[in-house]
Amino acid sequence: MPPKIFLVGGLGTIGKRVTEAIRKQNDMDILGVGDIKRSRSFVNYTGQQLASEGVDLYALPDKMDLFREAEIDPTGTIQEGIEKADLVVDATPGGIGEKNKPKYEKAGVKTLFQGGESASVAEVAFNSFWNYDDAKGAQFVQVVSCNTTALCRIVYALKEFGVKRVRGVLVRRGGDPRQVNRGPINAIIPKHHIPSHHAEDVKRCIPDLNITTVALKVPTTLMHVHSLNLSLEERVTEGEIIEQMEDTTRIIVATEDIGNTAQIVEWARDMGRKRYDVPEVIVWPGTVKVEGNEAFISYAVHQESIVVPENIDAIRSVLEIEEDRDKSIKKTDNALNIRDKLTF
Ligand code: NAD
DSSP: OOOEEEEETTTSHHHHHHHHHHHTOSSOEEEEEEOOOSOHHHIIIIIHHHHHTTOOEEEOGGGHHHHHHTTOOOOEEHHHHHHHOSEEEEOOSTTHHHHHHHHHHHHTOEEEEOTTSOGGGOSEEEOHHHHTGGGTTOSEEEEOOHHHHHHHHHHHHTGGGOEEEEEEEEEEESSOTTOTTOOOSSOOEEOSSSSOHHHHHHHHHSTTOOEEEEEEEESOSSOEEEEEEEEESSOOOHHHHHHHHHHSTTEEEOOTTOOSHHHHHHHHHHTTOGGGOOOSEEEOGGGOEEETTEEEEEEEEOTTTTTHHHHHHHHHHHTTSOSOHHHHHHHHHHHHTOOSBSOO
């Protein structure tokens, strides 16, 4: 019997995507989705959709009636879901996962946390490429944030050129499309602290890397954009960098006509991708430049979906379903239809 995974916070942006991704794998099953009720309409359409597809929903004991009002019959309480699961994915908002942790400790259940939690929440900060093996059998693992995941993938793609130093400017979306209470609407907000936490988070996955990041928030909801300057041990050409990107899964090199985040999203819509998800990092070839041992590169990151494949690999590693990192990555990518090109 494949292991049963329980999603806590499973109706949210990351939770619903990880739930769907688990259902597409043939070596793990979804036990159910637990969530609190934020508003009736929220339980209504996200919850009803999952329930109509046969996913069991779990609620807090005093919120059962609110689910019933939304015509969803909860299978049990969130606590019962935690106790029945082989592994919990906690996809609650940053800080709530840490508060939930004593429940997971008490149940003795292995748990994945997300990037919004503080580093102390887990013994392993997970990126599929860099430390799949470290998470094997661990009780608590954190799948690092969207920005950190993208940085890890890009540095991994350039690994064989000897990455000596990374300096990155991270242009971050103000909020996700549905987050009407986030901003800015008409400002650019720099992070008044260098390095931004992303550099520290990357070092939890790649301990010896010399990396500094600065971050700013801008009025957009579609994607983040990173602009990196890297010092490499080897002298390489722009063509060689692009080739490495093309050869690394979960990274796509864009075509000339898909030169900004809006066009990437339009591509995803045209492809019929659910929620216009783009779990691949999209590199723009025109931003790749080499001067001596220095390389420049910019790319786009779809914050809502990039960490989904990493969550699936982390489940395989923690539950020791698959010994081999590359086999896990391949299984995940095939099941999620991860592409290596934007063109047909
Ligand atoms: P979200 O607000 O969209 O979803 C969180 C869900 O958790 C909601 O459905 C909420 O009702 C539920 N919830 C809250 N408290 C709960 C509790 N005590 N028990 C059960 N359910 C509870 O949040 P999100 O954007 O999906 O973020 C989740 C985590 O993923 C955070 O750590 C965040 O930093 C990280 N993350 C988010 C993004 C992104 O762009 N949205 C990207 C990468 C990582």
